[in-house]
Amino acid sequence: GQNIDQPTEMTATEGAIVQINCTYQTSGFNGLFWYQQHAGEAPTFLSYNVLDGLEEKGRFSSFLSRSKGYSYLLLKELQMKDSASYLCAVGSSNTGKLIFGQGTTLQVKP
């Protein structure tokens, strides 16, 4: 079966650091994706991990441990515009389709 778990909601303060966790159990694995989705808009790509370790991209970093079925997205120096839903997704090994989690709604407060 396919199962991807992430917290439903998180709140953080502007300027702080927040870590959004994601655990997965899927029948195939070909990469772990993070997408950002602002309310009423389309998901946009943030990061991609296929090997274990940390990938850094400006204020955003993503970590993957394949043996533990675990990933996290780290957002530094939070800004109000970072308030959005963050979607964890696993890439299928066969067709490249993405299996998404339910998303974590992050609210950044002043």
Next chain:
Amino acid sequence: GAGVSQSPRYKVTKRGQDVALRCDPISGHVSLYWYRQALGQGPEFLTYFNYEAQQDKSGLPNDRFSAERPEGSISTLTIQRTEQRDSAMYRCASSSGQGLPYEQYFGPGTRLTVT
């Protein structure tokens, strides 16, 4: 450059009617995906095309749903005899690679409401 476009952006239809949703991917993108997204949930995979070939339709809920991409570019998702439970946001995504998890670019979606 132009991103993924979808039309119509909103569609209200009566139960039992057929609807056709259109996706225009980024030029040159060989892979095209259809997803359905309920409010407060992540997108749910429906089907995948590699050029004009439909290589995965495992996510289509039942035989009322079908999709095509006859010339390897524009795609149409058709829902026959719509039911209220079909109401959702239907999103299309495209990527430049084949099969492997290349970055997918999502369109703005079609909000379907079945009354």
